Amino acid sequence: MLSPSYSMSPTELWPLIGTAQAPHLIDVRRRDAFEQSPHLLPAATWRDAGAVRQWSAALDRAAPIVVACKAGHEMSQMAVAQLRADGFDARLLAGGYQSWAEAGLPLVAKAPLDRLAPVRPSLWVTRRRPKIDRIACPWLIRRFIDPAARMLFVDPDDVVNVARESGAIPFDIANVEISHDGERCSFDTLLTLFGLDAEPSLARLALIVRGADTARPDLAPEAAGLHAISLGLSQLAGDDDRGLLERGFTLYDSLFAWLRFAANERHNWPAKAA
DSSP: OOOSOSEEOHHHHGGGTTSTTOOEEEEOOOHHHHHHOSEEOTTOEEOOGGGHHHHGGGSOTTSOEEEEOSSSSHHHHHHHHHHHHTTOOEEEETTHHHHHHHTTOOOEEHHHHHHHOOSSSOEEEEESSOOSHHHHHHHHIIIIIOTTOEEEEEOGGGHHHHHHHHOOEEBSSTTSSBSOBTTBOHHHHHHHHTTOTTSHHHHHHHHHHHHHHTTOGGGOTTHHHHHHHHHHHHHHHTTOHHHHHHHHHHHHHHHHHIIIIITTOOOOSSOOOO
């Protein structure tokens, strides 16, 4: 069913980014503007606004869509009008990239994405039996970089060879670009690489992940809890890496939602009168 709203403001869209309820973000900036820009909306995919009927055939009609161009004028207007005419729940980002940047909201660095994953959906590979960092990284990739990204989990000694043979991006093993750097985790590396490390809630989440993954519970009060729950999930999942990833995403969705919207909420019992 179509949304009654034709547009969505950046402040309405941002709370949905990084969640399982995020709309499909489509970038329809003119090709030259897209190629010259250093940034991309989180989890956005570029499409030619003049070829809507061709690429829309592959879209999920049940998923909401938000379309963005440079300033929210003819390119996104044209694409949204055609999508809605074809029955999609589509709306435009009011003010486009310009209003998003003016609101001070995070953008993804496009250069590393173009270099590492020029083809979508991207393919990533790491060691099997993920526990903390190797769940946090796929969560960040799917929620902020490429929502259609595919994850491969293989034996540790085979990660590099599988990456070479498949073209997958290796992560969280020694001697690759996306890995630990001193006391910082692969999650930290991804945040820095894609320019997301300045977003306060993601930066706080990185501290929790780092504390849990490197035996430093002193870094954040929540680190010990994340460590315990992550190891418990691993025990429940056994060799089911896909199932573990699904459960882990719920965990990181919850942590990120708490950091953004409920970190100051306090509870006690019995409840005190207001």
